[in-house]
Amino acid sequence: MDAKELTLDVTRPPHPERAVPVAQRLRGAWHRLAPQILFFVVLIAGWEVMARAAHSPLVPSSAAIAHELVKICLSGFAPVEIGNTFLRMSLGFLLALAIALPIGILTAVSRFAERFFEPGIILGLTVPGLVWALLCVIWFGVSLASPVVAVALGVLPALIISVHQGVRSLAHELVEMVQVFRLPTSIVLRHIWLPVLYSFIVSGCRVGFSIAWKVIVLVEIFGMSDGVGYQLNAQFSTQNVEGVIAWTLSFWVAMLLVEHGIFQPLERHANRWKKGVAA
Amino acid sequence: MSSNIRIESIEKRYPARGADPEKLVLKAFDFRIRSGELVALVGPSGCGKSTVLNLIAGLDKPTRGAVAFDRPVDAINLSVVFQQPRLLDWLSVQENVGIVLTRSNAALAQQQATVRSLLDKVELPEHANAYPQFLSGGQRQRVSIARAFATTPDVLLLDEPFSALDELTARRLRLLLQSLWLDESRQRPTGVLVTHNMLEAAFLADRIVVMGGTPAEIRDVIQVDIERPRHPDDPALFEVHRRVMEALQSS
Numbered sequence: 222m223d224a225k226e227l228t229l230d231v232t233r234p235p236h237p238e239r240a241v242p243v244a245q246r247l248r249g250a251w252h253r254l255a256p257q258i259l260f261f262v263v264l265i266a267g268w269e270v271m272a273r274a275a276h277s278p279l280v281p282s283s284a285a286i287a288h289e290l291v292k293i294c295l296s297g298f299a300p301v302e303i304g305n306t307f308l309r310m311s312l313g314f315l316l317a318l319a320i321a322l323p324i325g326i327l328t329a330v331s332r333f334a335e336r337f338f339e340p341g342i343i344l345g346l347t348v349p350g351l352v353w354a355l356l357c358v359i360w361f362g363v364s365l366a367s368p369v370v371a372v373a374l375g376v377l378p379a380l381i382i383s384v385h386q387g388v389r390s391l392a393h394e395l396v397e398m399v400q401v402f403r404l405p406t407s408i409v410l411r412h413i414w415l416p417v418l419y420s421f422i423v424s425g426c427r428v429g430f431s432i433a434w435k436v437i438v439l440v441e442i443f444g445m446s447d448g449v450g451y452q453l454n455a456q457f458s459t460q461n462v463e464g465v466i467a468w469t470l471s472f473w474v475a476m477l478l479v480e481h482g483i484f485q486p487l488e489r490h491a492n493r494w495k496k497g498v499a500a
Numbered sequence: 501m502s503s504n505i506r507i508e509s510i511e512k513r514y515p516a517r518g519a520d521p522e523k524l525v526l527k528a529f530d531f532r533i534r535s536g537e538l539v540a541l542v543g544p545s546g547c548g549k550s551t552v553l554n555l556i557a558g559l560d561k562p563t564r565g566a567v568a569f570d571r572p573v574d575a576i577n578l579s580v581v582f583q584q585p586r587l588l589d590w591l592s593v594q595e596n597v598g599i600v601l602t603r604s605n606a607a608l609a610q611q612q613a614t615v616r617s618l619l620d621k622v623e624l625p626e627h628a629n630a631y632p633q634f635l636s637g638g639q640r641q642r643v644s645i646a647r648a649f650a651t652t653p654d655v656l657l658l659d660e661p662f663s664a665l666d667e668l669t670a671r672r673l674r675l676l677l678q679s680l681w682l683d684e685s686r687q688r689p690t691g692v693l694v695t696h697n698m699l700e701a702a703f704l705a706d707r708i709v710v711m712g713g714t715p716a717e718i719r720d721v722i723q724v725d726i727e728r729p730r731h732p733d734d735p736a737l738f739e740v741h742r743r744v745m746e747a748l749q750s751s
Contacts, residue, residue, distance in 0.1 A: 398586040401557050401578060402600045402651070412599060416590040494590045494631040 281463045289467035299471045306441065306448040307475070309365065310433045313372025317380050317429065318422075320373070325384020338381070345378035350436035358444030368440040368448075375436035376429040383425025387418040420491035427484045434476065502690045503570040503654050505533040505556060510565035512551055525551050526562075527715040535570070538681065538691035540701035542744060543711035543719075549694045550659060551716075556692060557657050569655070579653035579689070581661040585644035587632040594619060594628040597646045604651065618646040621683075622676060638669035642676065649680055656689040663696060671732055674703055682728055702740035703730055710747040720747035 241249075265283050272282045293299040327334040350371070357371035391413070399409055441450025449472045456464030512526040525548045533539045541549040554560040556567050557580055569576045579600075587596045594615050601611040619625045622642040632640050641661065648656060661677075662670035681688065681704075695701050701708045702724055710720040722743050726736045 394582070394584065394586050395588070397559055398580075398582070400559060401580045402647075403578075403603055404599065405603055408599065408602045412591060412595075413588060416588075494633060496631075496633040 278460075279462055281466070285463050286466050286470070289463040290470055293464075293467055293471060299468070302447060302449055302452055302468075303472060303475045306437055306450065306472070309368035309440075309448065310372055310430070310437050312365070313369040313437070314376060314426070314429060314433055316369060316373040317376040318426075321377055321380035321384050321425075325381045326388050328381065329385045329388030335385075342378045342381055345374065350375045350432065351439055354436055354439035354443055357440060363444050363446065367444050368437050371440045372433045372436050376433050379428050379432060380422075380425045383421045383428075384418060387421030388414075390421070391417050416491075420488070423484065423487045423491050427480070427488075430476075430479065430484075434472070501654060502535045502688060503576055504535045505655065505690055505692070506568040507531040507533075507552065507556070508566050508568060510552075510555060510562045510567070512548070512555065512560070513563045524715045527717075529565070529716065529718075531709065531718065533690055533692060535690050536688045537706045538693060538704060540693040540695055540705035540708045541711060542695060542698060542701050542708055543716070543748070545696075547711045547713070548716035549711055553657055553659055553692060553694050556655070577651050577654040578657070579648040579651055579655070580657045580659060581641075581644050581648045583660040583664055585632070585640040587640060587643055587647075589632050592629050592631060593624060593635070593643050596632065596643055597650050600647055600651050614650055615646075618650055621649075621680060622646045636669075638665055638673065641665060641669075641673060645673070645677060645680065649686070652687050653689045654687075656691045658691065658693040658695075660694055660696065662700065670697075670700075674700060674732065678704065678729055698741045698744045699732075699737055701744065702726075702737040703732055708740070708744055710744060712748065719750070720744075722747065 269283045272280045324334075324338060328338050329335070353371040353374045357367040357374075361367040361370065395413070399413065404413075437448070438450035438453065441448035442454040445451050449468055452468045453465055456462075456468060507529060510526050510529040511524070512529075514523040514525065516522045529548075529552070541552060543549055551560065555562055557578065558573065588599070591599065597618055598611055598615045601614060604611070606614070616625070616628075619628055622645055624639060624642055624646070627635060627639065632643065635643070641664075645661070658677075662673050665673065680686070681691070691704075693701065693704055698708075705724055708722040708724060709718055710722065711717070712719045722740065724740055726734065726740070730737070
C-alpha cells in the first residue's frame with residue numbers, strides 16, 4: 222500500500238446541507254431567490270414603462286424582445302452561437318490559467334519574480350480588452366487563435382493576482398508546521414497547496430470569466446463569422462434593437478447558468494470548512 | 501526511540517534589520533537534555549527560550565555551535581505542539597491528526613487505528629469529522645496534541661502550548677498531556693517545554709531551566725522531584741514555583 226495515499230479519506234466530513242430538512246431548505250431557497258425575482262419584475266416593468274413612453278422602434282416593448290428571444294432560442298440558433306462563444310472563452314481561459322498558475326506561484330515565493338512581473342501585470346490590468354481584440358484580429362486574422370489569445374491576455378492579470386494571493390495566504394506558521402512534521406511533498410501539494418489555491422482560483426475564475434466575455438464579444442465583432450459577438454454586430458447593422466437585446470439577454474442567461482451551475486457550487490465546496498459559510 | 505539532546509556552544513545572532521541593530525541572543529549556550537526527560541525553559545520575554553526551541557526543531561540555524569541528537573537529525577522523529585494549534589482548516593479533525601502519519605510506512609488500517617485511539621485519548625472521538633473552525637480553542641489544541649503524539653515522537657517540543665487558553669481549559673489539557681506522557685503503551689519522548697507559567701513548568705517538567713540576561717544564559721536549573729502522576733494543586737508544586745521565582749528575581 223502506498224503510505225502517501227493516506228488515510229485522509231477515512232470518512233469525509235458530512236456536508237452541512239445534508240442534515241437540513243427539505244422544508245427548511247426550500248424556505249432558504251425562497252429567501253435567496255425572492256429578491257432576485259423582484260429585481261426582474263422591477264426591471265421588466267421599468268423597461269415597459271420606458272418603451273410605452275418612448276413609443277419608438279429604438280425602444281422595443283418587453284413582449285417584442287421576449288418574442289425575439291424565444292425565436293432565437295427555439296430555433297436552436299442561440300444555443301449553437303452561445304456554444305461557439307463559450308468554447309472560445311473556455312479555451313482562452315484555460316490557456317490563461319495554465320500561464321497564471323506558475324507565474325502566480327513564482328511571484329508569491331520570489332521577491333525578484335514579483336518585481337519582474339509587476340509592470341507586466343499592471344500593463345495587463347490597464348490595457349482595455351478592445352486593444353487585445355484589435356491586435357489579435359490583426360495578428361491572427363479570422364481564426365480560433367484570435368479569440369483564444371485575446372481572452373487569455375485579457376484574463377491573465379486577474380488570474381495571476383488570484384493565484385499570488387492564494388499562495389501568500391498560506392500562513393508562515395503552517396509552513397513551519399509542514400517543515401517540522403516533514404510532510405511528504407505529494408501530501409503538501411495535495412492537502413495544503415491545492416486546497417489553499419482552490420478557493421482563490423475559483424473566485425479568480427468568476428472575475429476572469431466576466432472579463433473574458435467583454436473581450437470575446439469584441440473579437441467576434443471584429444474578426445469572426447459566428448458567435449454571440451458576431452450576431453450582436455449583425456443585429457446592429459440592421460438596426461434590429463430587439464435582436465441586440467435578445468442576444469445580450471440570451472448570453473446573460475447562459476452566464477447565469479454558469480454562475481449558478483458551476484461557480485457557486487464550486488465556491489461553496491471550496492469554502493465548506495469555513496464556519497460562516499457552512500452555517 | 502527517544503534521544504538525548506545536546507545543545508553545544510550555540511551562538512545565535514539575528515542580523516541588523518532596518519533601524520534594529522544586530523542582536524546576539526545566545527552566546528556559548530550549552531545544555532544537555534537526557535533521553536526521556538521533560539525539561540522546561542522559563543525566563544522573561546525575549547530571553548531566547550523560543551530561539552532554543554526553534555533551533556532544536558530545525559526551524560532556525562545557529563550562527564555557531566550545533567544541536568545534536570543520538571542519531572542523525574533525519575532519523576529523529578520530531579513533533580511540536582505550538583502555541584496556536586496550526587491546524588489545516590480545510591481538513592477534518594481526523595485528517596489533521598492523520599496527515600503526519602503519511603510519512604510513515606504503516607498500513608492504512610493501522611494509521612486509522614492510531615488516529616482513532618488518539619482521538620479517544622484526547623476525548624474528541626465524536627468530533628472526528630468536524631472541521632477545526634467548528635471547535636473551541638481548547639478542542640483545537642487537543643487535536644494539535646493528538647497530532648503531536650500520532651507519530652510516536654522521539655522528541656516532543658511544546659512551545660507555550662496552553663498560554664492562549666483560559667486557565668480552566670489549560671489545567672485540563674495539562675492533565676491530558678501528563679496522562680499521554682505517562683502512557684506506558686507508548687514510547688516516552690524527550691520533551692522540551694517553553695512556558696511563562698511557573699506552575700505549569702513545575703507540574704510537567706523533570707527539570708526547570710531558568711534563563712535570563714542578554715545574551716541569554718542559564719541562571720539556575722531546578723530539579724523537580726515530585727512523583728508522577730502529579731496533581732495540579734499539590735503544595736509541593738508551589739514550593740518549586742517559589743524557587744523558580746527566586747531564581748528569576750535574583751537574576
